[in-house]
Amino acid sequence: MGDIPKAVMEVEKRKKKVKKDNRIPKGEEVGYRQEVRVIQSMEDEPLPSIFNDPIHGHIEVHPLCVKIIDTPQFQRLRDLKQIGACYFVYPGASNNRFEHCIGVCHLAGQLARILQKRQPDLDISDKDILCVEIAGLCHDIGHGPFSHLFDAKFIPEAIPGFKWKHEDASKMMFDFLIKDNKLEEEFKKYGVGDKDQTFIREQILGPQKDTNRAYPYEGREENKRFLYEIVANDRNGIDVDKWDYFARDCHGLGIKNTFDHNRFMKFARVIRVNDSFQICSRDKEAETLYGMFQLRSVLHRRAYKHRVCNAVEAMIVDALLSADKVEIVPKKDRTCLTLSQCISDPEGYTKLTDSIFHVILMSTKPELEMARTLLERILHRQLYRCVGDTTPKRTPREEDTEDGKFVVEDLKKEIITYVIENTNGQLEKADLYIDIVLLDYGSKTRNPIDNVRFYTKNDPNNADFLKMENVSLMFPEVFAEHIIRLYYKKTDTKSMQIASKAFEEWCADEQNDYSLHSKFPDNTTET
Template sequence: MFRALKLSYNACRISTMIGKNRMVKGNDGSKGRRSKSNFSVGQSIKTGTLLGYVGYMSWSAVDVAEKLKEKGLEEAAEKLKAQNVTGDKLDMITEQRLKEYGLEKGGDRVKVLKFIRQMTTQHNKKIFNDPVHGHIEVHPLCVKIIDTPQFQRLRDLKQIGACYFVYPGASHNRFEHCIGVSHLAGKLTRQLQQEQPELDITNKDILCVEIAGLCHDLGHGPFSHLFDEKFIKAVKPELKWKHEEGSVMMFNYLIKKNDLEKEFKKYGLEERDMDFIVEQIAGPKNGTNGEWPYNGREKAKGYLYEVVANKRNGIDVDKWDYFARDCHGLGIPNPFDHNRFMKFARVIKFDDSLQICSRDKEAETLYSMFQIRVALHRRACQHRVSNSVQAMIVDALIAANETKLVPKKDGSLIKISDCITCPEAYTKLSDSIFHVILMSTDKKLAEARSILQRILQRKLYRCVGETSPKQTTDKTNVKELRKKIMTFILQKSDGKLKETDLYIDIVCLDYGAETENPIKHVNFYNKNNIDEAISINRDKVSLMLPNVFAEHIIRVYYKKTDNNISEKASSLFKKWCDSHDYQSQTRIPDDT
């Protein structure tokens, strides 16, 4: 039996008012109707106290001073009052700013910052029960985002696409993954805030990072990476479109469509903060002439851009969640403990930038993290049967793309591939397109329907052989290699095979940095000098670590069901492997 949806979202967001017009039985046995109560079950699990998150923002400078005096911080009260610091400015107070205000005692500055952080986090968070991270707190602004059609769409996007046709437990989706990433993003930044107050990480910084983590996958299409990496590349080869672009489009549309601008302002987020969120979702930029490429945060806070999507070394909360969540769903052990890594995370200056570093003793643990990535791709994401199903779904989508299927607001229809520039249509595009095509009676969709019906009947494309080159093939040579194999097989087949009968899949398995060692870009620190970033050579970690960090697998699939022709394709591929000194593995018969 397939595992039920793991994130009990509606059940955990208990906010139903109790006592409304309910029949009750008194102590004397009499019955009556209970009056509507002002207490809700949801309030019993809120983390806010007397003042909501917005309450402190209405304080005057006198109110702020009075609150500080109640904490025994008379000098700080006078200093902040003299600077006319009101409640809506509290979250912008940093240690450096307190120095500028004339608060000389370091101990007092720490107490003031602690007070500010306590007050500015006293908002009514909701508690979600997540199967991977347990009970997690979600900021009310994040809840507003979650409660939109654009975000709810992620419930119908499988996290690892076609793997669900191989692993019955791989039913988890982008919805729960994004909530998990948001949770880990907030957890990591709070850890840094608490351990290194000199970094001046504000609660507003944390909220922005949480929102970026929550919305980073809004732009994924049907069956996740299959959509942008296979389908869009096939039907719009002139575009270099990636799901990150779709995420930015959907984020902006989500805010406008659901009138959330006022909600963002309510929590103190301004245009600069919106830029910061979008920049994290869009991914890293390369500065020109050494200039800082971002508008959202200054270079001194550049390490915040490494939390959700770290392109420098690939260590980020997005991976941590999908490692844990994919392993949970697939039934594969996950040896990497992201909570331990957070405990040792520290921001240190290296060269001319601040970077998130780890303890030197954690180096081997990080290698195991990247090994999990390889294991997940080898055993699930790039499983030969999973890739067979994936190829069939892509072919079905290509066949269906000339037919307009997805409705816009005005009721008109557009093609699947055109949805990437139309957010209102993209909101309606999800894995459900699979069944939309299946249920259609349109004759134009006959070919697409036939392919999808074969998937349900388990008449999949057959893998007739696979091999691994002795040396990793460069990305630029992959197309040429595929062309050479196809040409050889077709020329030797005596006309029995056509190009449309075959699918040649070249899979790259790596540690996340193509052929490079990803740890090469990670810096560490020693407990004897926690403020100095150091590099650690692979040989100093262990002599048992790999020398090669990427490999390719070449697979040939036969699309039709003729056993004799599939055997012919298999033998021809074996001949090609022999002529190029490749070790081949025959897959005939291939019981997919």
């Protein structure tokens, strides 16, 4: 009864008095029965829980979302750093996937409700909103240890050629979460049926390219395609996932968040464009959205792709690869899995978090000695050293490269071969690590604003693209660049200097186009 307002408490007292006297006071029969029905409806329908979030303040969370949160599969997110190894460089970057997912759930519901109220003709139901909230809540439950490090760097090395991403694991964990915690009845209780669960999975996974259908979704009809743009927008990248991690990561990193997602929501409208319903924005918001994409680039440059963060990540990846030879993740049947085997076993994946760092450190198994040594080096700050970096004068456009991809592996081999051959055997391949970083605005080499539709104040029901010159003449002409970094894995200063000099010679070679954009540390012993 603690959640029922005082006014209703008074009605409850009268209810007890009626029961005691065995009669309803004369003249109050109709009002009394109406008040009792109010109480019964409040007792039957669980109230939303209130979460106090440091970014969004006090937010309401639907009872079904709370049921999902209160499971081991979701609680594991408490031990997954949102921005991986950045915590080893930025002391405030301790935010986890747990609070991020709750924040995305909140923003997804907020945007959906704004569209529901602003445009009733869209026929957005409360169940649509609940499904979008659940998708936001569960979109990242498939992340592995140290977040993107696991699916972008560890798995490609552990299982070469195997195509897998954390969204695949999120779908696997969503299905396992429902089954393992017997939540089928809870979903039915709130009217979330099989088709709705398909809708949730599709939002998590994104559109599947292997389908022959013109419309790639089954969970919702084509007139509600815009709902798929709320959590993860594959059309232009403007979605609530970014809004939350922008705000949350900036808060932890100490970098000012220059994008106001609440303002964007004020101008969001769903408009039919070429038989497809899309979330569009006012024309005057184009510069604000450009600022959003610029903020993404700033976060990648200053934090996510920071040279020391990437050095720590490389050491963690090497440690995990070494540990992957040993079965160290236990299951209920007392069998164990290797780290890479967990991606196809939801029970094992539930136990796979950042804690694997300390599991390896505390292990006494001889097979984990190399992995332990690498992790101990991180704790002693004996990191891989960046001995030089360079940037191509021009980042290849997709149409310039084979299969639309920058041939990263060929360039890595070329650099390492040159360095080894020009140091008279003083360096070995195992001593070197090449990291090739792409910094962009979210659309590779293209202007991200080119993918956004805008409407005008005088014509709010039609939307079109905007030309750059109609927005501002100060937009950049280049929207992406590569940074090539050479790291030396050992700690002796002489070899570091040899590696740095050889890399500098490679950059200065006339056949390459890097010499004017290269940087080499004055002291190769600095972190």
